[in-house]
Amino acid sequence: MGAARQGSAWLCALLCLLGKPPGAAVVAICGRQGDSSCRFLSVSELFDRVIQHSDRIHSLSTALYSDLEKSFLPNGNELGKSTGKCHTARMLTPNGKEYAQKIPREELTHLILRLLQAWKEPLSHFDQYIGHHQELSSDSLSKAKQISNMVHELKTGMEKVTEKMQSMGIISNSLNGMGSSEAAGLSISNEANVMSDYEFIHCFRRDSNKVQSYLKILKCRILPGNSC
Numbered sequence: 001m002g003a004a005r006q007g008s009a010w011l012c013a014l015l016c017l018l019g020k021p022p023g024a025a026v027v028a029i030c031g032r033q034g035d036s037s038c039r040f041l042s043v044s045e046l047f048d049r050v051i052q053h054s055d056r057i058h059s060l061s062t063a064l065y066s067d068l069e070k071s072f073l074p075n076g077n078e079l080g081k082s083t084g085k086c087h088t089a090r091m092l093t094p095n096g097k098e099y100a101q102k103i104p105r106e107e108l109t110h111l112i113l114r115l116l117q118a119w120k121e122p123l124s125h126f127d128q129y130i131g132h133h134q135e136l137s138s139d140s141l142s143k144a145k146q147i148s149n150m151v152h153e154l155k156t157g158m159e160k161v162t163e164k165m166q167s168m169g170i171i172s173n174s175l176n177g178m179g180s181s182e183a184a185g186l187s188i189s190n191e192a193n194v195m196s197d198y199e200f201i202h203c204f205r206r207d208s209n210k211v212q213s214y215l216k217i218l219k220c221r222i223l224p225g226n227s228c
Contacts, residue, residue, distance in 0.1 A: 043165070047219040050157055054212045057150050060143050061205040067140040068198040071133075086203035088118050093210055100217050106171050108221070109162055112214050115207050116155035123148040126200060133197075147204075154211075170222055 093111060094100040100108065127148040131141055165171045 043161075043168075043170075044219070044223050046161060047215070047223070050154065050161060051212070051215050051219065053150060053154050053157065054208070054215050057147060057154065058205065058208040058212050060147050060150070061201060061208050064140060064143040064147065065198060065201045065205050067136065067143070068201055071135045071140075072196070072198055085199060086206065087122065088115065088203070088207055091115070091118065097213065097217065100214060101221070105218065105221050106174050108214055108218050109158075109165075109171060112211055112218070113155065113158060113162070115211050115214075116151060116158065119151055119204060119207060120155060122200070123151055123204070126197075130197060165222070 091114065093115075094103060103111070127144045130136065130144050133141075162171070166173050
């Protein structure tokens, strides 16, 4: 419940950000309308919240992967590390921080949004499907639902941050109408339907780590005053 409240709070702050005049660098976040204790969030703080949300998603995916290993690989057999089955394997992504730092800010932002879009639908289906597994605990099922909801929130929040960065001139408007059909094609591909549950989460955990890393790099690229 606490995590849900935190997610709603940061998403509300991001949505409120769009109501600020173009060029405004901060946004107010209040417990309730008219609250005298309102505090203002800078773009840097908003990035921190997006990154924290991403960190939480990756932690949940790691925990769920461990649960699935214990339930379906009881003899301690390790899942092969091949990611060829991942439905996002065809997506070109930079390997390592050094290469990611060389990508233009607009392209890195686009890549983050594409990865989140590509997982949105498969995670929703996975959450519905995994509920039929009697071997899994209610805690594991809860993790799957949280991951699905939080990825949707993160994508929405990142879209709002992107729009605000564009209005402030931090990045160009070249992302308007970003390849949603391309990402949607990835999200409904057959690969996601033929993987086992633990392979599916293994793939998602890999990509959630990428999103986490790319967000941190993007923040450093946009706000160079931060130590990176």
